[in-house]
Amino acid sequence: MFCLILQACYFAIPLPVESASTFTVYDGKAGSDIIVSETVDYPLKALVFTSTNLKTLVGVVSEISVSLHDNATAYSLLISNNGTKVFLFPQVKSIKPFIPFLDNFISATIEWKHVNI
Secondary structure, eight states: OOOOOOOOOSSSSGGGGGOOOOOEEEEEGTTTTOOEEESSSSOOEEEEEEEEEEHHHHHHHHHHHHHHTTTTEEEEEEEGGGGEEEEEEEEESGGGHHHHHHHHHHHHHHHHHHHHH
16 A cells, blocks of 8 residues: 655744754765764654765665665655755664665765666
8 A cells, every 4th residue: 555645834033853862874985975873862763864966865865765665665855955864764763774875865866866867
């Protein structure tokens, strides 16, 4: 069953997760210009994708979203800082399984985008 719910809101002040502490799990290797961090000391686990290259950021986040959807994993996205920062909240018990695959996934996505553009 396919269920997609979109909701957009604007808040004048940042949400608490936007100022939560993070540590970097992927530092923009392979020329992707994307930094991926994980929230720490926050009740919800989230991956935070940051980049000034909006086209690349959108490409990577959309590919990851499609992959999560294909695996029947619910998730939420929060887009902030004029689109340069995206918080991904997968509805899973642990984010740790995502981290080893980020480097290969992002590199492969960047290479695929370069070939197909």
